[in-house]
Amino acid sequence: MSKAKIDIKYVAKLARVQLSELEEKKLSVQMNDILGYFEKLNSIDVKDIQPMAHAQKVQNVWREGDIAGSVLPKELLEEMAPESRDGQVVVPKVVE
Amino acid sequence: MSDLFYSDIAFLKRGLKQKDFSSVELMKSLINRTNLVESKVKAFIDRDDEDALRQAAESDNRRSKNMTLGPLDGIPVGIKDILAVKGQPLRCASKMLDSYISPYDAKCIEQLKNAGAIIWGRLNMDEFAMGSSTEHSAYGTTSNPWKLDCIPGGSSGGSAAAVASGEVIVSLGTDTGGSIRQPAAFCGVVGMKPTYGLVSRYGLVAFASSLDQIGPFARNVKDAAILLESIVGYDPKDSTSLKVPTENYLSILEESVKCQKKYTLGVPVEFFSKGLDIEIKEKVYKAIEWYQSQGYIIKEISLPHSDLCVPVYYIIATAEASSNLARFDGVRYTHRSKDIESIDDLFFRSRGEGFGEEVKRRIILGTYVLSSGYYDAYYLRAQKIRSLIRKDFDKAFQEVDAIITPTTPTPAFIEGEKSQDPLSMYLNDIYTISVNLAGLPALSLPVGLTQNKLPVGMQIIGKVFGESDILTIAHDFEINHDYKDLRPNL
Amino acid sequence: MSNKYEAVIGLEIHVQLKTKTKMFSSAPYEYGAEANSLTDPVVLALPGTLPVLNYEAIELCAKLGLMLGCEIADICKWDRKNYFYPDSPKNYQLTQNEEPLCIGGSVEIEMPGPSRNIEGKHRFVSLNRIHLEEDPGKLSHTAFDSLIDFNRAGVPLAEIVTEPNLYSSDEAVAFLNSLKNLILYSGVSNCDMEKGQMRCDANISLRAKRTSELGTRSEIKNLNSISNVKAAIEYEIKRQTQILNSNHLVAQETRRWDANKMQSFSLRSKEEAHDYRYFPDPDLMPVVIDRARIKELKKALPESPLDRQRRYQKDLDLPYTITSVLCANVNLSNFFEKALAQYDSPKAIANYIVNDLLRELASNSKTGDSSLSIEATKMKAGFISELVEVVELGIISKQIAKEVFSEMFQSGKNPKLIIEEKGLSQSNDDTMIKALCLEAIANNPKAITQYKDGNLKAINALKGPIMKATKGKANPLVLDTMLQDLIESLD
Numbered sequence A: 001m002s003k004a005k006i007d008i009k010y011v012a013k014l015a016r017v018q019l020s021e022l023e024e025k026k027l028s029v030q031m032n033d034i035l036g037y038f039e040k041l042n043s044i045d046v047k048d049i050q051p052m053a054h055a056q057k058v059q060n061v062w063r064e065g066d067i068a069g070s071v072l073p074k075e076l077l078e079e080m081a082p083e084s085r086d087g088q089v090v091v092p093k094v095v096e
Numbered sequence B: 001m002s003d004l005f006y007s008d009i010a011f012l013k014r015g016l017k018q019k020d021f022s023s024v025e026l027m028k029s030l031i032n033r034t035n036l037v038e039s040k041v042k043a044f045i046d047r048d049d050e051d052a053l054r055q056a057a058e059s060d061n062r063r064s065k066n067m068t069l070g071p072l073d074g075i076p077v078g079i080k081d082i083l084a085v086k087g088q089p090l091r092c093a094s095k096m097l098d099s100y101i102s103p104y105d106a107k108c109i110e111q112l113k114n115a116g117a118i119i120w121g122r123l124n125m126d127e128f129a130m131g132s133s134t135e136h137s138a139y140g141t142t143s144n145p146w147k148l149d150c151i152p153g154g155s156s157g158g159s160a161a162a163v164a165s166g167e168v169i170v171s172l173g174t175d176t177g178g179s180i181r182q183p184a185a186f187c188g189v190v191g192m193k194p195t196y197g198l199v200s201r202y203g204l205v206a207f208a209s210s211l212d213q214i215g216p217f218a219r220n221v222k223d224a225a226i227l228l229e230s231i232v233g234y235d236p237k238d239s240t241s242l243k244v245p246t247e248n249y250l251s252i253l254e255e256s257v258k259c260q261k262k263y264t265l266g267v268p269v270e271f272f273s274k275g276l277d278i279e280i281k282e283k284v285y286k287a288i289e290w291y292q293s294q295g296y297i298i299k300e301i302s303l304p305h306s307d308l309c310v311p312v313y314y315i316i317a318t319a320e321a322s323s324n325l326a327r328f329d330g331v332r333y334t335h336r337s338k339d340i341e342s343i344d345d346l347f348f349r350s351r352g353e354g355f356g357e358e359v360k361r362r363i364i365l366g367t368y369v370l371s372s373g374y375y376d377a378y379y380l381r382a383q384k385i386r387s388l389i390r391k392d393f394d395k396a397f398q399e400v401d402a403i404i405t406p407t408t409p410t411p412a413f414i415e416g417e418k419s420q421d422p423l424s425m426y427l428n429d430i431y432t433i434s435v436n437l438a439g440l441p442a443l444s445l446p447v448g449l450t451q452n453k454l455p456v457g458m459q460i461i462g463k464v465f466g467e468s469d470i471l472t473i474a475h476d477f478e479i480n481h482d483y484k485d486l487r488p489n490l
Numbered sequence C: 001m002s003n004k005y006e007a008v009i010g011l012e013i014h015v016q017l018k019t020k021t022k023m024f025s026s027a028p029y030e031y032g033a034e035a036n037s038l039t040d041p042v043v044l045a046l047p048g049t050l051p052v053l054n055y056e057a058i059e060l061c062a063k064l065g066l067m068l069g070c071e072i073a074d075i076c077k078w079d080r081k082n083y084f085y086p087d088s089p090k091n092y093q094l095t096q097n098e099e100p101l102c103i104g105g106s107v108e109i110e111m112p113g114p115s116r117n118i119e120g121k122h123r124f125v126s127l128n129r130i131h132l133e134e135d136p137g138k139l140s141h142t143a144f145d146s147l148i149d150f151n152r153a154g155v156p157l158a159e160i161v162t163e164p165n166l167y168s169s170d171e172a173v174a175f176l177n178s179l180k181n182l183i184l185y186s187g188v189s190n191c192d193m194e195k196g197q198m199r200c201d202a203n204i205s206l207r208a209k210r211t212s213e214l215g216t217r218s219e220i221k222n223l224n225s226i227s228n229v230k231a232a233i234e235y236e237i238k239r240q241t242q243i244l245n246s247n248h249l250v251a252q253e254t255r256r257w258d259a260n261k262m263q264s265f266s267l268r269s270k271e272e273a274h275d276y277r278y279f280p281d282p283d284l285m286p287v288v289i290d291r292a293r294i295k296e297l298k299k300a301l302p303e304s305p306l307d308r309q310r311r312y313q314k315d316l317d318l319p320y321t322i323t324s325v326l327c328a329n330v331n332l333s334n335f336f337e338k339a340l341a342q343y344d345s346p347k348a349i350a351n352y353i354v355n356d357l358l359r360e361l362a363s364n365s366k367t368g369d370s371s372l373s374i375e376a377t378k379m380k381a382g383f384i385s386e387l388v389e390v391v392e393l394g395i396i397s398k399q400i401a402k403e404v405f406s407e408m409f410q411s412g413k414n415p416k417l418i419i420e421e422k423g424l425s426q427s428n429d430d431t432m433i434k435a436l437c438l439e440a441i442a443n444n445p446k447a448i449t450q451y452k453d454g455n456l457k458a459i460n461a462l463k464g465p466i467m468k469a470t471k472g473k474a475n476p477l478v479l480d481t482m483l484q485d486l487i488e489s490l491d
């Protein structure tokens, strides 16, 4: 099995995490270690095995009725937000 | 009254009832104790003593009117900094949430408040519960009360250390891959992870949603049972919460003493092989021998996929985490970087600054295993092998009532020893994570000390909803040994 | 567009479902509420919160799927679509990637005919799927920053995905009109595009005519009116044609439509495309669809607009010019149904609705179109049934009926009351009419002679003064008979 290579820059971009150059270097080494260890998993033939997404098999869980609950006072969001104006959260201009 | 802080709940209940002491006096005793030892243990990130004393006074007031609420009325419970308490900081030991105050109570906190408990403190942990040593906290490292240069385990290191050092009577932690059981083992206390779905996760800041569970820390099995009982139950706010009849664990324990059921215990060969510390192996074997001597049936079993648990766990847990932690983005309530120029700048820098090293490492890993082209090779494959791991347990539980293993491969290690080698840190969870993957209940029980005076923990794994079985098995051992009375020298 | 190429268009339409609360939290939703006044800890993705499904969203989406002829899945699951965007509180969207609720289906469309009065060709446009997902919040932009209102975050959306099965902007418009009408008939959404209740993305590619392979497509986002869809598609066809004609390759990219500039702009190329890292949501459990409930929903499904139109033409013998207007508006055709149930005279009732009612609605709405909804007026369907009935019974003339209609619309009084209050009923008082007839005969000897010579129309000269004298209330039929009898009795 060839060792998996991880493109740290690309993944950090997807994850929106800024990394210093040093962090990037360190992570590259550590990730390759970890991913190398993960290759253990290739010893198993998983073709006909059902994936397990939940620990307990439960289905059909929903709210009783389409009934309105309480709302959060908008002042609370204003208090929490790093920047707000006119009851809205402010972010740098989004171009899209 | 100097010993109140090391008392058990039964004693405190009796004392409060008989007015030997008040809840305020109990609280003061804990505050005094904490003031005395906290500079060594550093279990708390934050504590509001006045608020705790106010809650204690309210409890005393209720008691004077004969209007106590529940079994924990007037008893302080320490809270891991990952559970939401209305009006209190909720930092998850992260800079990311340095100024966040929760506007609501977690379900378990609501339940504790309804039972009259005093909610006290924000106990230290690895940032966002990612770690096995509590070294990954943005607010300093907690020490192991038994040996201050050792780590207390993690991620719920503060919750374990506070109970061990008499700073709190009992506490709540969370367990995603061993984060209750491993620090319980390292600190010489009882720690329990319930069956997935037994305790509501509402208000628990998610690390890995399909693995996280809240559970108790206590200095003895009965106290753990009492605390567990007060936080179980179906919650419509958590879709993974299960509708099961609640059990009175304490009375089950009291009954069990009278009519001793002799369970069949499984001992998995895979858990006693290479890498296991010789002293731990010895202590756990001694415990197994004791059970055998008491008429329990001991069976050697096999959990053949055990060696795949660590990679399966780290793929699933980090994948879920990478998505769960995306909400900490600098927009609505978290740390926001200064002088940002664009929205991407805001995301990248706020998250780059707000998250610590281990969290970033896991987010990167989790993002990678889900990314285009790798999903099938990692995530999907891990989910499939997860089925196999669960099947191993299902098969074993056709023959046995519970499974006995060491909780950890080694005793508590020295601070800094593994923090630069993530893989060796991950391998420390080798005996605990399969339980989370399978969704089973398990507890860690102190079974003695090493020659270096470090606690050794034994893990008892139960069937789905086998909480009362594993509590009973642990209790039987506990009352016939005096390990629960061992105290660190602080 | 040069004739070398054929456009192939696929649409993705997001429709807000009409639930009272959000899809995964009990926070209420209402369009136009004060910014951030309709959130809760779940909507804002505060630490520790968890989603819980609103079953009503499943029900409404299943109903929509049945209306569009989709297969309803046996089980549906929830996936996380991971991407960072400030209007998305969790930075992932709960959606159905792997197991959508509705599969396949189609929408019958009518292409524009050669003229407004002639029915166009019909065909079916195939759908790929309909899945449920949550709406993000709403961003608004100032010159230097952006503001976020999270009220809309978490509103259930049905995303309707067509096959690449449309071939012109006109077809896309016909499809959207037809789809919108179907959804309005189903009652699961209000589809008000101005309020963002219906939004459209368009995928457009060109290929050489008479080839079957699809060309490279671009995706145009953010189309919030049908006219924008039309303009954006036409712009894109032109743009791609120019690229192909100059022997360049069309880039696969996402583009944004700017309705002010009437141009689209590149947002990101395929290389920068999102890597959404879909995976099954661990917080939500799968939903097993209750087949019995689906049968019930199917049974109770409303008639589709085009089925209704066909029925009106075939069974009620109404002309296309009337049915095309009537069925294009669910409120109008439901109003017609109600009136018809009370008095069985489809043509007369339909005429009143399509002519008189629409005229009144238009002249009474601020914008001058007939968009003022019937529900918002005092008009009741039963009024029209009654009005037609009294006209057909000869109680009032058609002319008087016009006056009564206006009065009904303005005052909300029923026609019989108006007729009584204003004394409008036709007079059938024989002795009075006889006297007036005799007077008219005496005053018009010339006309009598002409009538007797066989010019039957000459009798009309007598009617005018009688009508004038009775203020139009003389029943014309009674009058005719009486005049004929009297003239003949003169012999």
Ligand SMILES: [Mg+2]
Pocket (backbone or CB within 6 Å): C012, C159
């Ligand atoms: Mg889409």
Ligand SMILES: [Zn+2]
Pocket (backbone or CB within 6 Å): C014, C133, C159
């Ligand atoms: Zn969508």
